[in-house]
Amino acid sequence: MFYIGCHLSAAEGFAAMGRDALAVGANVFQFFTRNPRGGAAKDIVPADVAAYRAMAEAHGFGTMLAHASYTINPCSATPRTREFALETMADDLVRLENLPGSYYNFHPGSHVGQGIGRGIELIVETLDAIMTTDQRTTVLLETMSGKGSEVGSRFEELRRIMDGARLGDRLGVCLDTCHISDAGYDVAGDLDDVLATFDRVVGLDRLKAIHLNDSKNPLGAHKDRHAKIGEGTLGTALLARVINHPQLRDLPFYLETPNELDGYAAEIALLKSLRKQ
DSSP states (O other): OOOOOEEOOOTOOOOHHHHHHHTTTSEEEEEESSSSTTOOOOOOHHHHHHHHHHHHHHHTTOOOEEEOOOOOOOSSSSSSHHHHHHHHHHHHHHHHHSSSEEEEEEOOOOOOTTTTOOOOOOHHHHHHHOOOTTTTSSSEEEEEOTTTBOOOSSHHHHHHHHSSSGGGGEEEEEEEEEHHTTTOOOTTOOOOHHHHHHHTOOOOGEEEEEOOOESSSSSTTOOOOOOOOTTSSSSSHHHHHHHHOOTTTTTTTEOOOOOOOOHHHHHHHHHHHHHOO
16 A cells, blocks of 8 residues: 655644545645644544544545644753653643554754753653553654754664663654755665665664655755755655655655645655556
């Protein structure tokens, strides 16, 4: 099964996102758990959740990906900022128990001058505080571009977080094609080598999702600017190799390209045409 979808607005609830997904030809989707710049989350409405779950089962949807707010920084140098991240992420995970089996993806954060080692320690502390043995949501670390003092642009950093966390064996990774190219991994030039490196350092069994994005930047730019499929430095041919690669093709793919719904529909149709049976 080719699981392909995009980022959708959660403003009207889960059933509305399901309908939007179907309208653009998607069978998976991603959404922000709350306003991407922060703020309170919408109340969970049981009837809305039930309607979405019935729709997802009827149409064979893949795994829903909940994306944490951009404002959280679990490895900030400021205690209140770290506390806000912990409170927000813990609340997100409680809410996601209404949709068991989902993914919860977050940006590991920026150490803001404390150093990678200290940043990783603080991220681990947050994960240890929010993850429980009975939760039904898989937490994903996102691969980052390395802008500023971001943690997570090197596979080794993700591995250190997994090794340090109390429930690290339950953590997964969401690989962003734009981010890893911007971080210096030459996916366009040698995708197989990048995947071999990821497997050696992290393990391909920990790779759970793909953010399928083109990039506006050259290799190693450390900037994180997404481009529409085929309009960036990665190009359609590389992204077609990604969705057809034997080690990746069974994963869910989520577009985060700068599009409205009609643009996502066109990209999904294009990618479906490039998918080999």
